[in-house]
Amino acid sequence: METKLIPDERGYFGSFGGAFIPEMMQANVTELREQYEQIMASTEFKEEFEKLLSDYVGRPSPLYLATRLSEKYGANIYLKREDLNHTGSHKINNALGQIILAKKLGKKKIIAETGAGQHGVATATACALMGIECVVFMGEVDVARQAPNVGRMKMLGATVVPVSSGSKTLKDATNEAMRYWISNPFDTHYIIGSVVGPHPYPDMVARFQSVISEEIRKQLLKATGTEFPDRVIACVGGGSNASGAFFHFIKEEQVELIAAEAAGKGLDSGFTAAATFKGKSGILHGSKTLFMQTDDGQVVEPHSISAGLDYPGIGPALAHWFESGRVKYEAITDADALAAGKELCLLEGIIPAVESAHALAALDKIQVKSGETIVVNLSGRGDKDLETYLQSL
Amino acid sequence: MENRINNLLEKKDNLLSIYFTAGYPNLNDTTDIIKKVVDSGADLLEIGVPFSDPVADGPTIQHSNTVAIENGMTVKLLFEQLKDIRKSVDVPLIMMSSLNPIMQYGFENFCKKCKEIDVDGLIIPDLPVEEYIEHYKSMVEENGLRNIILVTPASTDERIRLVDENTDGFIYMVSSSSTTGENKKFTSDFEHFAKRLEAMSLRNFLITGFGIKDKMSFDQVCRYSKGGIIGSAFVKAIAASDDVMTNIEKFMKQFN
Numbered sequence: 001m002e003t004k005l006i007p008d009e010r011g012y013f014g015s016f017g018g019a020f021i022p023e024m025m026q027a028n029v030t031e032l033r034e035q036y037e038q039i040m041a042s043t044e045f046k047e048e049f050e051k052l053l054s055d056y057v058g059r060p061s062p063l064y065l066a067t068r069l070s071e072k073y074g075a076n077i078y079l080k081r082e083d084l085n086h087t088g089s090h091k092i093n094n095a096l097g098q099i100i101l102a103k104k105l106g107k108k109k110i111i112a113e114t115g116a117g118q119h120g121v122a123t124a125t126a127c128a129l130m131g132i133e134c135v136v137f138m139g140e141v142d143v144a145r146q147a148p149n150v151g152r153m154k155m156l157g158a159t160v161v162p163v164s165s166g167s168k169t170l171k172d173a174t175n176e177a178m179r180y181w182i183s184n185p186f187d188t189h190y191i192i193g194s195v196v197g198p199h200p201y202p203d204m205v206a207r208f209q210s211v212i213s214e215e216i217r218k219q220l221l222k223a224t225g226t227e228f229p230d231r232v233i234a235c236v237g238g239g240s241n242a243s244g245a246f247f248h249f250i251k252e253e254q255v256e257l258i259a260a261e262a263a264g265k266g267l268d269s270g271f272t273a274a275a276t277f278k279g280k281s282g283i284l285h286g287s288k289t290l291f292m293q294t295d296d297g298q299v300v301e302p303h304s305i306s307a308g309l310d311y312p313g314i315g316p317a318l319a320h321w322f323e324s325g326r327v328k329y330e331a332i333t334d335a336d337a338l339a340a341g342k343e344l345c346l347l348e349g350i351i352p353a354v355e356s357a358h359a360l361a362a363l364d365k366i367q368v369k370s371g372e373t374i375v376v377n378l379s380g381r382g383d384k385d386l387e388t389y390l391q392s393l
Numbered sequence: 394m395e396n397r398i399n400n401l402l403e404k405k406d407n408l409l410s411i412y413f414t415a416g417y418p419n420l421n422d423t424t425d426i427i428k429k430v431v432d433s434g435a436d437l438l439e440i441g442v443p444f445s446d447p448v449a450d451g452p453t454i455q456h457s458n459t460v461a462i463e464n465g466m467t468v469k470l471l472f473e474q475l476k477d478i479r480k481s482v483d484v485p486l487i488m489m490s491s492l493n494p495i496m497q498y499g500f501e502n503f504c505k506k507c508k509e510i511d512v513d514g515l516i517i518p519d520l521p522v523e524e525y526i527e528h529y530k531s532m533v534e535e536n537g538l539r540n541i542i543l544v545t546p547a548s549t550d551e552r553i554r555l556v557d558e559n560t561d562g563f564i565y566m567v568s569s570s571s572t573t574g575e576n577k578k579f580t581s582d583f584e585h586f587a588k589r590l591e592a593m594s595l596r597n598f599l600i601t602g603f604g605i606k607d608k609m610s611f612d613q614v615c616r617y618s619k620g621g622i623i624g625s626a627f628v629k630a631i632a633a634s635d636d637v638m639t640n641i642e643k644f645m646k647q648f649n
Binding site: 018021182 | 443444446449452455456459462467468491492498518519520521524542543544545547549567570571572
């Protein structure tokens with residue numbers, strides 16, 4: 001099966017993707033679909049985006065050779081330090097890209113959904129920077145477990161709306177944001193934080209995040225003399241940091257791509273978020289993709305210790321890369337992730353987000369070959385997860 | 394193929410269509426609710442297949458969906474409950490569902506089952522018209538069903554024409570930019586939209602939905618379309634007390 005990097009004009013990556021949205025959302029999504037590529041390709045847009053990425057975000061983020069971690073595995077392990085970005089995660093790349101786009105579309109208000117709060121903080125930051133009103137929807141459970149990020153969003157001037165429907169987590173926050181957008185279709189832009197949702201979101205968000213793999217290639221060339229690592233590892237909730245870390249390697253077959261999925265309390269525990277292991281094809285949040293559901297087509301509530309990975313499905317491109325065999329998936333439990341996160345603290349002095357700790361834990365699941373080069377995308381920093389780590393000590 | 398929806402639209406105005414969620418408030422209420430609503434004067438019925446994450450619905454209908462799923466409602470069980478429904482009611486019956494539960498049942502199987510039971514139409518809000526035409530239309534038509542498609546004030550003329558060309562039941566006119574059950578007033582925006590549609594001389598009749606909650610709002614939309622669809626207000630009313638049948642009677646009384 002041919003592996004697609006860019007979707008066809010209807011938004012399909014192989015059999016996944018599309019735009020399954022009610023007519024009430026069509027006008028907004030069509031406007032975006034008709035204009036995003038053209039705006040993103042314009043010199044004016046590129047200059048503004050690149051300038052913000054370098055001067056405001058602090059890009060390029062370092063590609064750090066983690067020597068003590070490398071020693072443990074007998075390989076050269078590089079960490080792509082997205083945790084060092086302004087606001088502490090890769091989410092700021094997409095938030096800035098979309099807010100410039102929204103401004104060019106003449107929008108006056110921004111809405112967003114957030115799980116761990118990283119995307120909410122990034123969006124609130126971008127809105128403060130541009131002087132645009134910001135409303136962030138967040139599940140009540142996540143509001144409670146990610147209190148520091150809720151505080152940050154409020155400091156940045158955003159209105160945080162707690163969502164009490166369903167499992168009170170990310171998928172419910174997404175539902176509420178979509179409803180709000182339906183009711184406010186003209187002046188509002190919805191900044192989706194992951195590579196999910198109707199076309200063009202999965203493609204657009206992946207392109208904004210593709211700066212990650214673009215930099216990895218350049219930085220690795222400088223460090224090692226080759227642009228291509230043997231493996232790239234990234235965690236997958238919806239899949240935005242993984243899409244960004246894989247993007248410029250999808251067509252380079254010699255690079256093995258590994259996605260770390262949140263297995264929660266175990267694949268067969270009934271408390272998991274591993275969509276490729278436990279999901280099947282269906283329609284959720286506007287696209288056809290893999291997600292966990294009952295035989296009757298009802299969404300199964302996901303579970304992960306990491307609020308950012310607590311989503312029942314994955315983006316359509318990631319589902320396609322899974323189906324085509326291009327990306328290999330590993331299931332990482334809550335316990336695996338916490339152990340890997342704590343190990344990174346002790347070996348390298350870096351506290352990773354629990355999301356990123358899932359990617360690190362994949363090192364134990366694969367057969368690391370002596371001397372090989374592996375890049376792990378460290379998607380975010382772990383300050384927000386301190387409580388979670390401390391409780392497990 | 395002859396269909397109750399077309400027959401009804403040809404001969405009657407001010408059609409009252411009632412939506413309810415199957416399996417709510419109690420798992421086995423479905424057929425009793427249908428009979429009671431028809432006896433109380435409804436012209437058309439929309440039977441909601443519950444889905445865990447219905448994007449186009451507001452809080453009232455979402456809540457009824459959640460309860461119905463918790464009660465144990467499934468597509469399979471719903472068809473089982475409806476198998477003898479034609480022995481007691483003859484009004485048009487329309488299945489309203491998000492796409493995913495239908496997909497998991499199998500779209501073609503779903504259509505065949507609807508035909509077997511003698512259901513007349515489908516409303517699938519998250520199935521866009523283009524996708525419908527390309528992948529699903531033939532299965533719907535082969536089974537004699539009418540696919541009812543939504544248009545909103547934000548729909549372009551081009552999309553409205555496309556909908557009009559590809560449906561043979563009625564067009565579901567969404568009264569305003571909103572999810573179901575929002576208590577919006579029918580302002581000049583609605584009239585403007587209605588007049589815009591009128592000027593397009595569409596071949597299909599229009600029935601209005603979203604935000605209609607009582608006799609007054611129903612009468613208002615009937616001035617501009619063939620009828621009105623009441624969903625959230627009805628769903629809210631039937632759970633007002635434990636006596637579902639009395640609740641229905643009370644709610645429907647205002648329309649007689």
